Amino acid sequence: MKHTLVALVENKPGVLARVAGLFRRRNFNIDSLTVGTTEDPTISRMTIVVDSTVADASLVERNLYKMVNVLFVQDISSEPSVTRDLALVKVAANAEKRAEIIQLVDIYKARIVDVGQTTVIVEMTGSPAKVDQFIQLLEQFGIREMVRTGLVAMKRGDEPMFQEDTDEHARGEWRVITNG
Amino acid sequence: MKRTGGQIVWEALKREGVDVIFGYPGGAILPTYDAMVDYDIHHVLVRHEQGASHMADGYARATGKVGCCIATSGPGATNLITGLATAMLDSSPVVAITGQVGSKAIGTDAFQETDVTGVSMPVTKHNYLVTDVRELPRVMREAFYIARSGRPGPVLVDIAKDAQQASLEFEWDERPIRLRGHRPQPRAVSESIAKALDMIRSAKRPVILAGHGIVLSGAYREVREFAEKTNTPVALTLLGIGAFPRSHPLCLGPMGMHGEAYVNRAIQESDLLLAFGMRFDDRVTGNLKMYAPHARKIHIEIDPTEVNKNVKVDVAIISDLKDALEQINPLVEAGDHSEWIAAIQDWMQDTHARDIIRQDPGGKLLSPHVMLDLWKATEGNAITVSDVGQHQMYEMQYYGHERPKTLITSGGLGTMGFALPAAIGTKMGRPNEEVWVVAGDGGFQMTMAELATCVQENIELKIAVVNNNFLGMVRQWQEFFYDKRYAATPLFNPDFTKIAGAYGIPSYKVTQRADVIPTIQQARNTPGTVLIEFVVEAEEVVYPMVPAGASLSDMIRRPVNGTQTQVTDDMKQAGIGAGSV
Numbered sequence: 001m002k003h004t005l006v007a008l009v010e011n012k013p014g015v016l017a018r019v020a021g022l023f024r025r026r027n028f029n030i031d032s033l034t035v036g037t038t039e040d041p042t043i044s045r046m047t048i049v050v051d052s053t054v055a056d057a058s059l060v061e062r063n064l065y066k067m068v069n070v071l072f073v074q075d076i077s078s079e080p081s082v083t084r085d086l087a088l089v090k091v092a093a094n095a096e097k098r099a100e101i102i103q104l105v106d107i108y109k110a111r112i113v114d115v116g117q118t119t120v121i122v123e124m125t126g127s128p129a130k131v132d133q134f135i136q137l138l139e140q141f142g143i144r145e146m147v148r149t150g151l152v153a154m155k156r157g158d159e160p161m162f163q164e165d166t167d168e169h170a171r172g173e174w175r176v177i178t179n180g
Numbered sequence: 181m182k183r184t185g186g187q188i189v190w191e192a193l194k195r196e197g198v199d200v201i202f203g204y205p206g207g208a209i210l211p212t213y214d215a216m217v218d219y220d221i222h223h224v225l226v227r228h229e230q231g232a233s234h235m236a237d238g239y240a241r242a243t244g245k246v247g248c249c250i251a252t253s254g255p256g257a258t259n260l261i262t263g264l265a266t267a268m269l270d271s272s273p274v275v276a277i278t279g280q281v282g283s284k285a286i287g288t289d290a291f292q293e294t295d296v297t298g299v300s301m302p303v304t305k306h307n308y309l310v311t312d313v314r315e316l317p318r319v320m321r322e323a324f325y326i327a328r329s330g331r332p333g334p335v336l337v338d339i340a341k342d343a344q345q346a347s348l349e350f351e352w353d354e355r356p357i358r359l360r361g362h363r364p365q366p367r368a369v370s371e372s373i374a375k376a377l378d379m380i381r382s383a384k385r386p387v388i389l390a391g392h393g394i395v396l397s398g399a400y401r402e403v404r405e406f407a408e409k410t411n412t413p414v415a416l417t418l419l420g421i422g423a424f425p426r427s428h429p430l431c432l433g434p435m436g437m438h439g440e441a442y443v444n445r446a447i448q449e450s451d452l453l454l455a456f457g458m459r460f461d462d463r464v465t466g467n468l469k470m471y472a473p474h475a476r477k478i479h480i481e482i483d484p485t486e487v488n489k490n491v492k493v494d495v496a497i498i499s500d501l502k503d504a505l506e507q508i509n510p511l512v513e514a515g516d517h518s519e520w521i522a523a524i525q526d527w528m529q530d531t532h533a534r535d536i537i538r539q540d541p542g543g544k545l546l547s548p549h550v551m552l553d554l555w556k557a558t559e560g561n562a563i564t565v566s567d568v569g570q571h572q573m574y575e576m577q578y579y580g581h582e583r584p585k586t587l588i589t590s591g592g593l594g595t596m597g598f599a600l601p602a603a604i605g606t607k608m609g610r611p612n613e614e615v616w617v618v619a620g621d622g623g624f625q626m627t628m629a630e631l632a633t634c635v636q637e638n639i640e641l642k643i644a645v646v647n648n649n650f651l652g653m654v655r656q657w658q659e660f661f662y663d664k665r666y667a668a669t670p671l672f673n674p675d676f677t678k679i680a681g682a683y684g685i686p687s688y689k690v691t692q693r694a695d696v697i698p699t700i701q702q703a704r705n706t707p708g709t710v711l712i713e714f715v716v717e718a719e720e721v722v723y724p725m726v727p728a729g730a731s732l733s734d735m736i737r738r739p740v741n742g743t744q745t746q747v748t749d750d751m752k753q754a755g756i757g758a759g760s761v
Binding site for chain 1: 297309367
């Protein structure tokens, strides 16, 4: 099963290398990893997707937490959340197919962001499943180039994701899922 | 007051309580070495930087304080790496300081430039590159704090040459350190403790697995109290040796690959394992699929990433062990496991019958006898610093350690060459103790250049080189699993007594069992460092043995009454198979 982990990390040089090194060293497979800025300039936010069991995702989470530069980690896979992926797809588009492509783009609420003589670039944002579906439909026209940003995610609702004083791990309390 | 970066290093070390540092100078660290002259911290000049990191590690393990080493950029720093990896796997608090080329030159492949923070990242708990002197006081404080807090480990501070030269109005922040992402003191949650107490109450065949965490946490008294109150037998990991007295009636001795068969059988037949500060290393579990199949497992561990890593447990108490047992001990009920203990004692008989001590060595000098005699001659009171291989396992089996921090050995990384330099660090930290180096002929030659350090520093070590002219443990694997094809294991050796002589170190060569104890006593009565070369039987084997990847229940036993060693096809398959580590 896919697990989506959100990590808040200190915005310092080398932190991405540390996290990437952890995944390599511990032999954890990642589907995607994105890093970006947040409302706090001293903190960056990572969204990491791993394909693993619940137990292994928990081990990844604890390994991330252990790093000195990591403030907070949460597996939000089972939480109500908004997840988005962005794709740029350069599709072959000759005169006869162009109308069909535009129609598809309209239906999926994607956008055409560049028009060439024989191709167009389509920008699509949505849940990863929806982006997958859309790309599959574009394949019939011939995909020349494609890039996806990887997933970003945010929990729904008003509750703050991380409060340093009340977070149980920040207080030093761990409830690891066990057999018993 | 104005201080240069180089001076700030020493100001910081002084304030962190450092009295000795092990190192080797060079271009990029020269500004810091130049400043050293004005500070009263003792510097030990090593012969190879690997020695410096092992010495810092040995000092740390022997004292519980942070050990420090220092080296220059490039090759100086990369030579430290083996020692840092050793400290990392055995949770030893070490701070390593390295010089880096000037900040403007970083990234240009300058002379003696290496990306040392990159190289050391996987083998340190944390590391820093300092290119601005203003960061240096904070970084030095954080490095010591991270090295010693929670589960200890090595931290490296790489300082650009210009940051060592630049000056700063120096101030030392005395406030407690708070790092936003580093929370080293987890606290046991009450639900876990309640669950554990239930399991302890209903257990019929419990075994405590006593690990290094007991030593790091200082929980000797608490573990003993728990064991005695619940009448639970105690098995030791290699680094757990000394955490529980070997002569205690509840002490079973070491477990795992070269643990005694009755200890492993007790684990395999147990219905409750209490893992106290240990990490279920492959060398103690054997094949995980067949590990302790009837046992529920309670894991008390300070590092949350160790839980469910190798063995899935039933209760995890993430806490400092001492804190956790202080909560648990008053709540446990007195236990009576006399039937269980009687069963284990019954299995012990077979082990005793096979024990090398009860076999006729036929006039040969055997390495296990040397270890046994060393234990007898020193009355079990010495600190032994062992290297890696057969002698290390014999030491574990036959030298009964009663006190914590009296066996210093490289367990996790299995670093050959560890013993001599680590013993120098140990002796610097515990000058009033008798310190014995126990090394094989292979490992000793890896770092024997440090004999010069020993003499230069006037350090008193007693050195036992157990010479079988083989890389013995590798040879043993070849004998059992690779049809005795001895690829690259026979060794040409120098005359170790002449090597010692070249350094002015008195030495003896022993070839007869009868000479072992008298020579050890002579060495003990000779002031200063003494080396004894024990020329032992070449093809002796450490029994019993669980082949890597095999179940703990499948041990290769010492043959008795003229029978042949039984290595079954399954054992051989495990020993060379994909599951073999």
